[in-house]
Amino acid sequence: MQKRIIVLKKGVEKKDGPDTFCCFGAFIPLTG
């Protein structure tokens, strides 16, 4: 049995604003 916490993904940092064009209903990523 797994006993320890395993980090799968580290958190992303807040970036200098959104940089990807969104499609309607899909949104723009705010971090990356």
Add this chain to the structure above:
Amino acid sequence: MKLSCYSKLFTSQESADSVIAYSTQNAAAALIPSELIPDINKGNLSPEEQEILTDLGILVSSREEEKIKMQNFINELNDLNRSVKFIIVLNMDCNLSCKYCFEGKRKGRFYLSEETADKFINFISRSDLTGKESIKIVFYGGEPLLSLERIVSISGRIGAFTHSRGLKYGFTLVTNGTLLTSPVVKRLKEIGLQSAKITLDGPKDIHDLYRPFKSGTGSFDTIIRNIKEACNTTTIHLGGNYTQENFREFPRLLDDLAANGLTPDKIPFLKFDPVVNESNEFAPADFHDGCESSNEPWISDAAVFLREEILRRGYRTQKIVPMSCFAEFKDNIVVNYDGTLYKCPGLIGREQFCVGDLERGQTDYRVSHGLDVWKNKECLECAYLPLCFGGCKYMKAIRDGNMSSVICQKEYYDGTLAKLVSQDIQYDL
């Protein structure tokens, strides 16, 4: 320490005696032994375990404090934003006749004039660019490459302006790809082209049905030919619009791409989205097969299915991170061909959502665009808030004619997030 309001616990598919903890605030994820979950709730974790989960944003000292902090999340991003971004609608014309086009009845031979281009340059030169490092432009239409000379003219002038101010400049295109020939790409590359987003609506038989030339002949082969050349010179992002009836056929497009040599090393980003039904005011007369809401069950099925098909072939797609509407950012502006300003390309031509023009500047749109509608108890206590921030304002506007409340995406995320996060982990997005 408490579990953050903005975290979710999912059953792990890989490890039956563990759960995946995921932070919607920062996309961090951890695999936690199930036996530790009661200890999290009771605050009985070891200092080391607490530190790991606190660093990931999965544990917080106070839920009340994090809710207060969350209300400032978008403001902080606005303050951090070092670029000004314009989406310029160069025309409302097109050489294709897509059966679902959201611009529908707004289409026509309407072009951004040289006079409006002058006003745009003046608008930029009058703007407060304190603290800004770059100006980014998305050339949009209609079909932006029907205004090629206008792109060259505007880009040249902005390039000179930004150079004189020590700012960076670059632009992207949202194009149907039919006119993106090799000489055009080379010419645009020299004046700041960074990437082009091209749409393919499935394999050839489906694409040609949905995105024919005005003559009625298919556009698939022309677009593929152009992409094969263009991807050697600039970055090509591929999009595609699906319906409930055809999304299961889209994997055939992915196979077609590979067969044409358009492998993941050539196409660095690929994402499919559902067609949204426009309001009767503008919608094409004979098309009703789009979605009305992201909460329709088939949208969840399609999102997970298509993402898996993309990822398992080695292509990259959008990872699950905090997301919001383009309109939330004061330095994001859509310039319509007539010089009026909007906050989303889907809203152009809807006077009630016009936020100014190139001469007057941008007006205060905070209330008309419902920027604070998610700052209520229910949203602030919803784990999905950082992925939603009140939902798509365009969908709210076409459904209700206003943006005065949220368009909740809870059902969509209830149905998809565990699977989407598992994909992100499995494919290391």
